[in-house]
Amino acid sequence: MSLRLVLRTTLAVAVAGALGGTLVGPAAAAPTDPDGVAVVASTSGYQSVFVPTVPNPTTATASELADAAKKAGSRSLTAPTLNQRTASAVTRSDVISRAMSWVNAGVPYSMGAYRTDANGRYRTDCSGFVSMAWNLASSSANNWGETTGTLPNFSTAISKEDLKPGDILLNPASGALGHVVIFNGWTNSAHTEYDGLEEASSVGAVRRHIPYPYFAGHGTFSPYRYDNIADDRAQTSPVSFDAAGGHVGFVDTNGNVANDWATSTGWAGPALLGGQARADSPVVFSPSGDKVFFIDTNGNVANDWYANGSWQGPALIGGKARAGSSLVTDAAGYRVAFVDTDGNVANDWATSSGWQGPALLGGQARSDSPLAFDANSDHVFFIDTNGDVANDWMTSSGWQGPALIGGKARAGSGLATDAAGYRVAFVDTDGNVANDWATSSGWQGPALLGGQARSDSPLVFDANSDHLYFIDTNGNVANDWATSGGWQGPALIGGQARAGSGLSTTNAGNLVAFVDTNGFVANDWQTGSGWQGPALLGGTSR
Template identity: 30%
Template sequence: MFALRRKSALALAATLLVAATSGLVISAPAAYADSPVTCADTSTQNGAIAGCMVAARAQAWINDGVTYSTGATHDGYRTDCSGYVSWALNLSQPGLVSGDMYEQNGFVDVSQNNLQQGDILTNPAAGAAGHVVLFDHWSDSTHTSYWGFENTGSGNVGYHVIPYPYWSGDGTFYPQHYTNLTAPVAAPAAPSVSVTGPSANALVDGTTTLSASASDSTAGTTLSTQFSVDGQAYGSAQSGTSPSISWDSSALNGTHTVTATTTATNSAGSASTTSAPVTVNVRNNYQVAFNAANTGQLFLYGNGTGAANGGTPVGLAAGTSPAIARLAGGGFEVAFNAAGTGQLYLYGQGPGSVNGGTPVGLAAGTSPAIAALPGGGFQVVFNASGSNHLWRYGVGAGSYTGETPVGVAPGTSPAIAALAGGGYQVAFNAANTDELFLYGNGNGVVNGGTPVGLAAGTSPAIAALPGGGFQVVFNASGSNHLWRYGVGADSYTGETPVGVAPGTSPAIAALAGGGYQVAFNAANTDELFLYGNGNGVVNGGTPVGLAAGTSPAIVALPSGGFQVVFNASGSNHLWRYGVGADSYTGETPVGLAANTSPTAA
């Protein structure tokens, strides 16, 4: 017969008591986490069936509260031990008896250590002496007990810990494998994921696409990728190996970090991996600062989200110009030579900005340069009063404050750029030689003099390149031609055939498309001239004129274009000349102090 028995409730209680007093706490969960609650049953009768489906079917009778009976049926199967196991394995109705589940009817021997979810342990003895249980998973690493499903004459169907192969005194139990039971599904390996767009240090604005590449080596997995901006989930998770989502950055400015977390899932579980972070530069505005006509005070003029417009109460030294940098936190910092004191003054808005005077002085008639640092601070460099040495004044991680031993030509100002590798590079007209001198800190920087000369009284401009190097441009001594001096991929060194107006200096910006654009006051005409290299650049003269002795400023736009601003000839008004989306061309109603130049970021 197929009646069954198992250890009495009293004996089971004693076993659990021994386990408890030995420090082992046995508590049966509603179902094994890998299977009954996560695996949908798609099996057919006497067909292939996964172990998790067997467990799901076995759990169904527990949920239904089925009780043991040799004469009753449930779902078409007898409600005894072998009927329960036959139901779980989706065998023919009303089910086999335990003796028929030993080395016949698709059941074969299996070793103890090769038992898998859905296998059985059967006592094929005849009649009430026989019994069969379903194996789910080992309860300990030594394989001395397991979680199993069974239906017993002492109560309802249940799920609990059973000593291997079964309790002593209940006969001999044999491990058996049902040949229609499919191999266990392997849990997913940790997936691979990387952010593919935007690229590192990309300049973006408005709505841009976040994209990633995701993969997993485990067959049968589904992939879901959640993008995050600055550590906060953005939008809903995206499926597939090339997930993407539109990111609206229009309310942001500054440096932001994008990551992608991919989760690989199958019936055996899930695994997740978070990509390396990608830093992007969001610029939904550009900010101009200049020495205002008539008042000599700092004036701000901008366009886009968060741009500042209007005068300020702080004054600049006559004939000097401010410098501006876009900070990582989204604000900006302006540095200038203060009226009355000749000391470095800082004026900023937004996170990480600083406002107020400093105790360090600039050489008369000179202007500072400033660069934002990745950590949120900034580095200012200038020609120091008294010594004409290069001085540094910094705020935040990676910045420095103090005098250097290298001299800057009187009446000239240094230039600075934060490099892609994390350091910064300074370029200036060297004292006594009027040759280009380089001074820097961090990875990829260069320190020392060069053999190329600058026109007396002029200053260089510098831009960081995406590959980690930099490009310097200047008004060359002797010829007043535009000269380039570069370090690293995509940089150039050599003279160009185009002339720069005497006493003026060029400006340069690295464009979003990878090239760089130079703007300067052209020799003989005092008109704005453009010279560049790479995608999206413009080469040639323009019909708009600069005030004599002044220089333009230029800023790259996320669209790939650029915006030039300058002190216009005739009116001394701020003029804009732009190429590409979000740029502007035309005169503004605001005036600059004579012989000064604007700055833009």
């Protein structure tokens, strides 16, 4: 047995014995991890012991970690091979799901061991647990996770009443008092007790009721919020125009895919098209208005279509979409992009013999990423797992990419492109409406267009990309517009959109649909004398 393995085994035995916890050292027939270190395996992952660079890797400060790295000299402190994650956006449900995976696996506590599983590789103490749940970067340099002393570098102090699931209660003290626990909601109306998730030295990964802010005798705890956490998308209220503005699709209060339609005497409807949409499903009309795409209640990408004088469907077209997946189609309605259950950007496509797919296009999308196709469906734009605006593109030899085009998008950002795919709008990390644009020498940007968007605001371009519509921070439907002197705006066009409202415009950009604060499908419209509205189209959105 090597000295390295002896040291690791000895440390694991000592830690487990001191904590009265489960031994995490190597067993007689233990497997080894990629570093050749003996491990303890489970059905969903395995634990390995290691030698920390500091005496207390749970509560070490940033300066202590830096000093330890200097003292290590030539000793390798490298990024992990099995976890290349960075501090990317996660949703609150992602945080709780990741944390519960350790609770359900009964992961024992140890500041001298890390666990490798589908979440990555993280130290199995309280701060390693939060690092894992928040999907922070881990490597040998930080002892496989942040510490109670460094977690404030990734978060912001909040008030007690601002706490939401996925936030933390933190005691950043050094030594034995340093500890952190994940908040998962209040257990009483007085807000004196909460549902907490933690790696506790006495019991390991556990979910239990905890008096606010923590059990007595453990120091001072304060609430913090991860700077890159995203609220889960509320039940969405999507709307979608066809290119001419003759139909607008939405999901009614019973979850049915429905539409309103324009006649010579005004708007008519609503009427059902076919099928039910998942709570977070977009609804997307093809520009021709004869197809509508959505995600059904089983997560399948599906469509309805108009034939023989009536709407048909629903029918599955191929592939399953993950929770929160966007959905887009091209000008012909023959290609549909979505995010699959593994987070990959994927597509289905129509041929003379029917729908084909799914097949991957390239790259992985952030959990809240929208998707945007150009009219020819030879470019698809998305937000990658690092928050960068990226694209895949089609060549004669197939799909290529992903490649970054410029700019970072905040959590919850909308995304839009024009018919040519030469301009892409998004919301930057400061909440500003911004864009990248293509030139003969490549992608340029980002640059601001004008105004700030609400945290859940979609973005929509007209076909020429000379008008961009969004929902401002007060809930007003607004736009920016291009002139010979550059982008102007923002200016309000009429109406207020409720939380979760979709937003859609026509090719000409002269109609804008949204869901108003009472849940009605509504629109603003442009005339020679300016913007008019809002007016109700018909039907109530879920």
